[in-house]
Amino acid sequence: MKNFNWSKYSKPIILVAFVIILSVLKPAEFLSVSNFISILTSVAAIGIMVSGTIFVFLIGGIDLSIATLLSMSAVVAATIITKMGGSVIAVVIGLLAALAVGALAGLLHGYITTTFAIPAFLVTFATQSIFLGLAQVLSNNNKIACTWPAFAILGQAIVPIIFMVVFALVSWYVLRKTVFGRYVYAVGGNPTASEISGINVKLVSIMCYVISGFTTAMGGIILAAQSQQADSALGAGFTNDVITAAVIGGISLLGGEGTLPGAIFGAVLMGLLNNGLSLMNVDSTQSGLVKGLVIVVAVAFDAMHHADQSRKKAKKVKKGAAAPELS
Amino acid sequence: MKTRKLALLLTAVLMICLVFSGCERKVREDSGAAIAGGSGGNPNKKKVDIYGGEEVKIAYIAHDLGTPNNQGWKEGIERECASWPNIKIDSYGAEEKADKQVEIMTNCINQQYNAIIIQCSDGAALAPSIAQAEEAGIPVITLNLDCSKDTIHSALVMAVDYDAGRMAADKMAEQIGGKGKIAIIEGVPGLERTDNLERGFIDTVKEKYKDIEIVAQQSASFQKNTARTVMESFMQQHADLKGVFAINDAMAEGAALAANNKGKKGEICIWGADGEKIALEMIEDGSMAGTIYTNSWDEGSTAAKIALLMMSSDYDSAVLTETPKVIMEPIVVTKDNVGDISEEDRW
Structure with missing residues (x-):
């Protein structure tokens, strides 16, 4: 127990601690399958989006246009589906169009940041206004109802959770098991060294933004299906939510560090927090305070873990440096 | 030396206070003169x-053009025009920010609009911006929403708030048989209209329906998606929940979606x-x-x-002693009468 690495297992420990606390305080309400489904459905859109934006964070980029790109994609899907009468084919075409819009937006971000060497912060800061404007023009600043069964089903029961799991698994596989995944970490860790070692840094970066745009559009579709409507304000607040989930999950916004399970942990922890505070009837004016404190604790644990790792690395380097002297 | 600096600082602060209080009095005197101008x-x-x-x-300056x-x-x-x-009608959205509305008001005054x-x-x-425009x-x-009471302006056109809350409470009580657990989904506190609406609802339940218990009150910040999550936790906490009053339709729609998802369509x-149009459709189904x-x-x-009348006539708000009000007729809509609202009256 003395050698137990608390900081390494901080994420599962925090999750289990939360579940235990809520189970004791609200056993009947909290400990039920339907409640866990509620928690997961409430964070499904964030989970889907963070599965893609993690690629951008890992290369040291950022996307501030998540919220408005989400809204624009949802508005594109809803407009096309409405114009085509809401049939299954209309839904398929609407979804494909929205996903294409998301991917194209990502391509635009990737191309501008890599070709003109403009920081992603500035590019996505500018495009967020463009996407908002486009969403407002397309929707004529109105809410577009999306009640067609073929579309609404995407937001019902456990369908959003299935999408989140599929996106997370694919993202995890790509990051852990493919060459592209290794390139992403390499580019984020040291772009210059990656370039020298023959990695096409520009292409990898563009691909990361395309993936992020694609998953953001998918998040928008799921959110529109859940609320059965799309409008330019649909994504309000989601840029913060996605970045918060990533940061809680230990993803470094400087790039090169972080894992997908960490990001999903961040999203689920946010869902657990919202659910727990709601079940305990905590007023919304106080819930922000509690949420902030929990996020600070989660991030502090993660920082401890990183500090531990850095110390170990430093020790290894010292030993390595000392060895030749001895010989 | 230190004492001298302190004295200088205090004098400077006093001077600034005097200048500001003078400005304030000047504004009050000016606006008083305009109203007292009478004839x-x-x-x-x-x-x-x-x-x-x-x-x-x-x-036309909206709080948020997207609603x-x-x-x-x-x-x-x-x-109408x-x-x-x-x-020519120009519409401006203020993205829910009062300071942005103040900025837009100043621009409109400078551009000499004929009415706002x-x-x-x-x-x-x-x-202050409204007084300046007048x-x-x-x-x-x-x-x-009225501006502060002593800023008299051409007219206030408003929907009923407190009484609308009372009406909703009475009708809901009738529908649930006068007893049971109910919950409220709140908006953002501090907005006069929605605060009054909620107060009207709660006052009526407490005064008239002793067997109805308000078991939970949570904010969903006027958002449909947030209301869905809040409703899920309500249902989780109170399996026997009979009614929910949401302060706006968007939140009521979110709550209804959550109930539908749980197979409780029409039970709560x-x-x-x-x-709004979507809410009327949800009442129909x-x-x-x-x-x-x-x-x-x-x-x-x-x-x-009213704007056309004010612009094209000798009517002058400077002679008014209070802001005239037009209160719109509130209609209690249930499944029984939702069909009476024709397509062209659905917004």
């Missing part, structure tokens, strides 16, 4: 010959307020039990009518 009225008042073809500009209510008002204003090509129709984000924050001879018509009596409907198009059109 003289406002010297800046301009009469425009609208029906003779003179060019006219009206500004159905604001869109309804905008369309109502545009419909559609027959007069010489009337505004839904104030914050009555107190907008009061002093410049630009009639201001406020929608739903869900009420909203506003009367049984997902929602009712709403308090206000015709937003009519409200916008009424505001435009």
Whole structure:
């Protein structure tokens, strides 16, 4: 127990601690399958989006246009589906169009940041206004109802959770098991060294933004299906939510560090927090305070873990440096 | 040396305070003179010959142009003026920010608009701008939310708030048989209209229905998606929940979706307020039990009518002793009468 690495297992420990606390305080309400489904459905859109934006964070980029790109994609899907009468084919075409819009937006971000060497912060800061404007023009600043069964089903029961799991698994596989995944970490860790070692840094970066745009559009579709409507304000607040989930999950916004399970942990922890505070009837004016404190604790644990790792690395380097002297 | 510096600092602070208090008194005296002017009225008042073809500009300043209510008002204003090509209407959205509305108001005054129709984000924050516009001879018509009481302006066109809450409570009580557990989904505190609506609802339940218990109150910040999550936790906590009152329709729609998802469609009596198109459709299909409907198009059109009257006549708000009000008729809508609201009155 003395050698137990608390900081390494901080994420599962925090999750289990939360579940235990809520189970004791609200056993009947909290400990039920339907409640866990509620928690997961409430964070499904964030989970889907963070599965893609993690690629951008890992290369040291950022996307501030998540919220408005989400809204624009949802508005594109809803407009096309409405114009085509809401049939299954209309839904398929609407979804494909929205996903294409998301991917194209990502391509635009990737191309501008890599070709003109403009920081992603500035590019996505500018495009967020463009996407908002486009969403407002397309929707004529109105809410577009999306009640067609073929579309609404995407937001019902456990369908959003299935999408989140599929996106997370694919993202995890790509990051852990493919060459592209290794390139992403390499580019984020040291772009210059990656370039020298023959990695096409520009292409990898563009691909990361395309993936992020694609998953953001998918998040928008799921959110529109859940609320059965799309409008330019649909994504309000989601840029913060996605970045918060990533940061809680230990993803470094400087790039090169972080894992997908960490990001999903961040999203689920946010869902657990919202659910727990709601079940305990905590007023919304106080819930922000509690949420902030929990996020600070989660991030502090993660920082401890990183500090531990850095110390170990430093020790290894010292030993390595000392060895030749001895010989 | 230190004492001298302190004395200098104190003198400077006192001077600044004196200058500011002087400015404040000056503004009060000026506005008092304008109103007290009585028979003289406002010297800046301009009469425009609208029906003779003179060019006219009206500004519509929304709290958030993206909401159905604001869109309804905008369309109502545009419909009212559609027959007069010489009337130009410019709409501005303030992204829910009072300071942005103040900035837009200043621009409109500088650009010499002939009338301004505004839904104030914050009555107190907008009061000086409204007074400034009126002093410049630009009639201001406020929608739903009054600015501070001593800022007299051309008119306030509003939907019923406190009584609308009472109406919703009475009808919901009737629908659930006068007893059981109910919950409230709140908006953002501090907004006069929705605060009054909630107060009307709670007062009525407490005064008249002793067997109805309000078991939970949570905010969903007027957001449909947040209301869905809040409703899920309500259902989780209270399996025997009989009714939910959401302060606006968007949140009621979210709550209804959550109930539908849980296979409880129509089992929980869900009420909203506003009367937007999607809510009326949900009442028709049984997902929602009712709403308090206000015709937003009519409200916008009424505001435009008053603006036209103020611009084209000798009516002068400077001689008023209080802001005149037009209160829109609230209609309690349930499944029984939702069909009476025709397609052209759905916004």
